[in-house]
Amino acid sequence: MTIERAVTVSKPIETVFSYLSDFENTVEWDPGTVSTVKLDGDGGVGTKYQNKSSFAGRETELEYVVQQLEADRIFQLRGDNKTVTALDTMTFRDTGAGTEVTYRAEFEFKGVTRLLEPLFRGQFKKLGDEAETGLREALLKL
Numbered sequence: 001m002t003i004e005r006a007v008t009v010s011k012p013i014e015t016v017f018s019y020l021s022d023f024e025n026t027v028e029w030d031p032g033t034v035s036t037v038k039l040d041g042d043g044g045v046g047t048k049y050q051n052k053s054s055f056a057g058r059e060t061e062l063e064y065v066v067q068q069l070e071a072d073r074i075f076q077l078r079g080d081n082k083t084v085t086a087l088d089t090m091t092f093r094d095t096g097a098g099t100e101v102t103y104r105a106e107f108e109f110k111g112v113t114r115l116l117e118p119l120f121r122g123q124f125k126k127l128g129d130e131a132e133t134g135l136r137e138a139l140l141k142l
Contacts, residue, residue: 001107003128009139010098013072017092019142020101021075023049023064029138031130034059044069051079062086084109103135 009016019025022043026033032053041047049064062079064086069075072092079086087106092099105128 001109002104003107003125003131004102004104005128005132005135006100006102007132007136007139008095008098008100009136009142011139011142013092013094013099015142016099016101016139017072017075019139020090020092021069023047023051023066023077025138026051029131029134031134032127036064039063041066049077060084064088083111099139101135101139103131105131 024036024038026036030053034052034054036049036051039048039050043066045066045068047066050061051064052059052061054060060081060083062081062084064077064079067076067078067087068089072094074089074091076087076089079088085108087108089104089106091102091104093102
């Protein structure tokens, strides 16, 4: 299951990248996030975060690890728990008048949860729409 959204704002790419590559800021823009805490690292590749989110009426925790970080270009994390693996990738593009951010979240369900994936499609679309709105609103405030 994949969610992808693009948001363009009239903010400098350095500002947008700095904000979004601090994964603890997800509580400000991701509607499903309850909390995100850095467990280890300096924000670069290998940095670990504990993310607690609410989805489909349940709270779940994932440990995310930064996989790729290229200043003002790409920020990627992999999250994992016993029921799902998530790959979150943000790419950044200078538009001349601001910044375009493309946010892509890929989810791979594990075990019995894989059988329930079709039931979650509508909720994931809603989650993507809400994340797009939250992302735009947070970036406009920078």
